[in-house]
Amino acid sequence: MSNKNNKICTRQEDYSQWYQDIIEAADLAEYGPVKGTMVIKPYGYAIWENIQKILDQKIKKTGHKNMYFPLLIPKSFLTKEASHVAGFAKECAVVTHYRLKSNDKGEIVVDEKAKLEEELIIRPTSETIINSVFSKWVSSWRDLPILINQWANVVRWEMRTRPFLRTSEFLWQEGHTAHATNKEAEKEARKMLKVYKDFVEKYLAMAVVAGEKSESEKFAGADRTYTIEAIMQDGKALQSATSHNLGQNFAKAFDIKYYDQNNAFQYVWQTSWGMSTRIIGGLIMTHSDDKGLVLPPNIAPIKVVVIPILKNKEDNTEVLNFVNKVKANLRGVGNFEIDERDNVTPGAKFNEWEKKGVPIRIEVGLRDIENNSVIMVRRDNSDKQSVGLKDLAKTVKENLKDIQDSLYKKAVDFRLKRTKIVDTWEEFVTEIENNNFVLAHWSGDKEDEEKIKAKTNATIRCLPFDQKKESGICVFSKKPSKQRVLFAKAY
RNA sequence: CGGGGUGUAGCGCAGUUGGCUAGCGCGCGUCGUUUGGGACGAUGAGGUCGGAGGUUCGAGUCCUCUCACCCCGACCA
Numbered sequence A: 001m002s003n004k005n006n007k008i009c010t011r012q013e014d015y016s017q018w019y020q021d022i023i024e025a026a027d028l029a030e031y032g033p034v035k036g037t038m039v040i041k042p043y044g045y046a047i048w049e050n051i052q053k054i055l056d057q058k059i060k061k062t063g064h065k066n067m068y069f070p071l072l073i074p075k076s077f078l079t080k081e082a083s084h085v086a087g088f089a090k091e092c093a094v095v096t097h098y099r100l101k102s103n104d105k106g107e108i109v110v111d112e113k114a115k116l117e118e119e120l121i122i123r124p125t126s127e128t129i130i131n132s133v134f135s136k137w138v139s140s141w142r143d144l145p146i147l148i149n150q151w152a153n154v155v156r157w158e159m160r161t162r163p164f165l166r167t168s169e170f171l172w173q174e175g176h177t178a179h180a181t182n183k184e185a186e187k188e189a190r191k192m193l194k195v196y197k198d199f200v201e202k203y204l205a206m207a208v209v210a211g212e213k214s215e216s217e218k219f220a221g222a223d224r225t226y227t228i229e230a231i232m233q234d235g236k237a238l239q240s241a242t243s244h245n246l247g248q249n250f251a252k253a254f255d256i257k258y259y260d261q262n263n264a265f266q267y268v269w270q271t272s273w274g275m276s277t278r279i280i281g282g283l284i285m286t287h288s289d290d291k292g293l294v295l296p297p298n299i300a301p302i303k304v305v306v307i308p309i310l311k312n313k314e315d316n317t318e319v320l321n322f323v324n325k326v327k328a329n330l331r332g333v334g335n336f337e338i339d340e341r342d343n344v345t346p347g348a349k350f351n352e353w354e355k356k357g358v359p360i361r362i363e364v365g366l367r368d369i370e371n372n373s374v375i376m377v378r379r380d381n382s383d384k385q386s387v388g389l390k391d392l393a394k395t396v397k398e399n400l401k402d403i404q405d406s407l408y409k410k411a412v413d414f415r416l417k418r419t420k421i422v423d424t425w426e427e428f429v430t431e432i433e434n435n436n437f438v439l440a441h442w443s444g445d446k447e448d449e450e451k452i453k454a455k456t457n458a459t460i461r462c463l464p465f466d467q468k469k470e471s472g473i474c475v476f477s478k479k480p481s482k483q484r485v486l487f488a489k490a491y
Numbered sequence B: 001c002g003g004g005g006u007g008u009a010g011c012g013c014a015g016u017u018g019g020c021u022a023g024c025g026c027g028c029g030u031c032g033u034u035u036g037g038g039a040c041g042a043u044g045a046g047g048u049c050g051g052a053g054g055u056u057c058g059a060g061u062c063c064u065c066u067c068a069c070c071c072c073g074a075c076c077a
Helices: A015-025 A042-061 A082-091 A127-137 A182-202 A249-254 A278-287 A313-328 A346-355 A366-371 A389-417 A425-433 A446-456
Strands: A029-031 A038-040 A072-074 A094-097 A100-102 A108-110 A115-122 A146-155 A169-179 A208-212 A224-231 A237-247 A257-259 A265-267 A269-276 A304-308 A336-338 A360-364 A373-378 A384-388 A419-421 A437-441 A459-464 A484-488
Touching: A015 A278, A038 A042, A042 A146, A042 A169, A042 A182, A042 A278, A082 A249, A127 A146, A127 A169, A127 A249, A169 A182, A182 A208, A182 A224, A182 A237, A182 A269, A208 A484, A224 A459, A224 A484, A237 A249, A237 A278, A249 A269, A269 A278, A278 A389, A304 A313, A304 A346, A313 A360, A313 A366, A313 A389, A346 A360, A360 A389, A366 A373, A366 A384, A373 A389, A384 A389, A389 A419, A425 A437, A425 A446, A425 A484, A446 A459
Parallel strands: A304 A336, A304 A360, A419 A437
Antiparallel strands: A029 A038, A072 A115, A094 A115, A100 A108, A146 A169, A169 A269, A208 A224, A208 A459, A224 A237, A237 A269, A257 A265, A360 A373, A373 A384, A437 A484, A459 A484
């Protein structure tokens, strides 16, 4: 995360650099000592805490309970479900020893005598360890459904990482459920995707397409994977959250069985679903501009920043007294901060808080005291207006709401503008090259999907739920197709 | 693992055909003047030039080896 002269690179110049500059300028995170890891700094973590708080409420409201499972997974657990281990084998951190010792040179080395009989895997996800526990809990239909969630970290040893979007270790919530019927599991998987979609739209003001993953893009070990795909400002797709109908794959691997009402042995039907710190990367790339981060008010750790314009000592007292009145009139707008530092000029403060994406700035100076008003400036459109103290809380609240709404509208408009419906291969190639979302017919053939990816770098993001069924011919192979699917380059 | 690049102060960088006591900007400390869009002046602190070896009277600069990091691919719910 290098940053030249404390300036933010523009999106036009270098999108990737811009993204990294935003993270540094807003002081969200920095790289950790181990390559691919990330230190999430207080302001970045405050955003995550807000995401946690709101999403956690929604998860609990849908009947799930939080609990915690261990970090370490016996290797044998991971290998019980064949497609699951195949999907994760290449990116697992493995614990092989449990002790260090000093050698004759005085160096600290691994004690080879302390080799573990069975290697332990640092969880890349928790299906296996959770289901091994579920198998002990389930014996009757009365034990179902089991609806649990955990907030945890996971490790996936990716070759190439990017802050928030793909890090070797990341934070997330993962929900895991077990049900008596497939129908119930299917309903659960779709319900939780809807929870994610609502959350992302209402709080993060992101525009997403919900749908089902193709066979080759689905989760390792799932029967069906549902996803919400967001479009970033460079036109690439970001998988923002997923929900899986696991069928009975893990139930059979971990022997999770129950007696039903007819006294027959049945395997349970399961789901899992997750949203991670990756969503913060999506949040950044959806709204931010060339001045820095832009945060939707519903998720911003600081909704309003008050900047007193200080001149000299006598006047300062007067201004700061007035600030106290302003403070009283801000009650109810949400978390706000007063930047009283006297060693930084107002201009520098304006810039600093813009980089951090605070939705509303309030300037308070000598000349406002006479009018009993303040200057209010919006981060999203730079609109500036004078607001009387009496109306302050009301006006601020209205504007926060308006910022939230217009950020969402802007995101939706952008998604619509960058979504192209195409019918020929030539158009397809052009629109993908221009980094658009493309709705095109696809035969359903895995080989065609692979060839399209090889030729254009585009993947099937999803088979959108709201895409009406219509027959057509595959944009690549010209084989018959039942519906258009969403193609895009992806993060 | 392939292709490219960079290592000099906390950050961003300059450093000529090898030459004198290693520089600049930002930031930081102190003092003063400032403050409605990134303030200014004075002054001060801060470096084994990524590491090891070699060539040389002399190496940040040349040679060899090595390490680290970054970018683009490959990989990737």
